[in-house]
Amino acid sequence: MTVFILRRLMQAALVVLAMSVLVFIGVYAIGDPVEILISPEADQIERERAIHALGLDLPLWQQYLVFLARAAQGDLGRSFVFNEPALQLILQRMPATLELAVSATLFALLIGLPLGLYAGLRPNSPVSKGIMAGSILGFSLPTFWVGLMLIMVFAVQLGWLPSTGRGETVEVLGMRWSFLTWDGIQHMIMPAFNLSLFKISLVIRLTRAGVRETMLMDYVKFARAKGLSPARVTFVHVFKNILIPVVTVVGLEFGGTIAFSVVTESVFAWPGMGKLIIDSINVLDRPVIVAYLMIIVLMFVTINLIVDLTYSVLDPRVRLEAKS
C-alpha cells in the first residue's frame, strides 16, 4: 500500500511539474513580456537594466528554474493590473467561487434526486418521460445562454431577483461570504441554479438508473415480502443504496463545477476566480493567468489523487494491478 501511495504521489508531482513547464512556456515564451513590463518611454540603457533585473536576459530554462523556485515559496508574481501578489488575488476570490460551486452541487442533489427517484419508480408515466426529456435538454443547453435567459425572465421582466453581482456579504474567518445575508442569497440563486443545470441532469440520470437496478434486487423483494410499507422500502432500502454512487460522481464532478464556473461567473458578473481569469486573459495579466492555471492544476491533481487513493483502499484490485 505504501508503495502504491508513494508511486501515485510521484506521478502527481510529475504531472504538476510537466504542467508548470507547459504553463510557463505557454504564457511567458509566447509574446514578449518586456513590452508589457517596461514602460515604452524607457531608453535603451534603462530597458537593458530592467531586463537584467527581471532576469529576462537569462536563457529560458534558467528563467524557468527561477520561476519554479519562487513558485515553491508561494510567490507566483505580481499582477500587472492590480499590483498585488497574484496568488493573494486569486485566494481572495476563491470563497465566492467555492460558495457558488457548493450551492450548485446542493441544488443538483435537491432537485435531481427526487426527480430521478420518481422517474425510476414510474419509468413509463408521462411525467417520467418529461423528466428524462428535460434531462437531455439539460445536457444540450448552452449554459451561458440559459444564464442570459434567466436574467431576462427573472431579473428584467419579472424583477424578482437581482441580475448580477454578489450582493451584501458578511466577513467570517477573514473571508467574505454571501450566503449569510438575505440579499446575498437572492444574488446567488440564479448563478447557482445556472451552474447546476448540467449536474441536475446528471443526477437525474444516475438516480433513475440506480433505482431501476436496485428495485430488482432480492433484498428489495424481501423487504416487500416482509410487509414493509412502500415508503419505507423506497426511502430506506432503495434510496440509501443508490446514494453512494450518486454522491461519488457528484463529488468527482466538483472540480469540473469550479472550472465551469468561469462561464457562469462571467454571465452573472460574479466576482470569483473564474471572472478574474477571463478578465486577466483579456488584458494579458500574465502572472495572474499563470497563478490561476497552477492553482487549478494543483487542485485537479489533488482531487484525482484523493479519488485514486480512496478507490485503492476500497478496491484491492486497483493496487494489485499497480504492483504487477
Place this chain on the structure above:
Amino acid sequence: MSTTAAPLGTAAPAVAPKAETPFRRFVSEFAASRLALVGLVMITIIALVAILAPWIAPQNPYDLAQLDIMDGRMEPGTVGGAGFTYWLGTDDQGRDMLSGIMYGLRISLMVGAGSAVIACVVGASLGMIAAYAGGRTDSLIMRLVDLQLSFPAILAALMILAFLGKGILNVVIALVIVEWAYYARTVRGSALVERRREYIEAAQCLALPTRRIIFRHLLPNCLPPLIVVGTMQVARAIALEATLSFLGLGVPITEPSLGLLIANGYEYMLSGKYWISFYPGVALLVTIVSINLVGDQLRDVLNPRLKK
C-alpha cells in the same frame, strides 16, 4: 422483410421488393425513431442555410456599407431603411439578426465540424497505433489520454487560448487538443477487440505491411463507435466554441459566430431588448439538440449489444 430472393448489390429501384443490404437495414433501423428523423431533417436544413447563406440572407452582415446605424436595435418585424423586414430584429449596429444568424451558423458549423474531423483523424490514428503496438507505446498514449480527460474541456481550451490568443484557427487548434482523447480512447477500445480476430491474423500471415493492416483492415471495423462519438463531439465542439466566443476568447469580432452574437446582445438584455441574444441562442440550441438526437439514435442502431 422481403421474401423475394434478389441478388445482393443489384439494387434496381424500379423493380419492386428491394434486397436487404446492410445499408438499407441501417437506414430503416435509424428511421424507426421519428425524433431522430426530425433531428436529421433539422441538421440538413441548418447545414443548407449555413452553406447557402451568402445567397439567401437578406443582407451581408460583414459588409459595413450595407449596415444602417439608424436601423440599430429594431424590434423583430420592423421594416428597415433598406426596404426589407427585419424578421428577427437588428443588433446595435443595425445588422439584420436573421442574416447574422445565417452567417454565424457558417462559422459555428465550420469550426465545430472542422475541429471534429481533425480531432477524429489525430485521435483515431493514435488510438489505433496504441492498440496495435501495445506495450510502452500504448501506455504512453493512454496516459496522455487519461491526463487530457481528467481536466474539464472548458479549462483546457481556456488555457490553450490564453497562450495562443483569439482567432478561428486557434479555436480549432484548442478544440482539437481538447477532443482528440475521446476518439483515441474509443478507437483503442474497439481496436483491441478487433485485432484478435482471424482476419487480422490472416492479413498478418500474408505479410501485409503494418500500415496497410491498420488502415485498411482494422480501421474500417472500428468505424461504428467512432461515428457515434464523432457525431456527439461535433455538438460538443459547437457548444464549446460558442462558450469560448461568448467569453471573448474565441472567434474575432469581425466574423461573429453564434456565441459572439449572443455575447453582443448581453448588454442590451438588461434594457429588455431580448432578441439580439435570444434568437442566436435558439439557433444554437436547435443545432445542438438535433445533432444529439441523431447521435443518440446512431448509438442505439450501431451498438451490437442492443441487437437481438
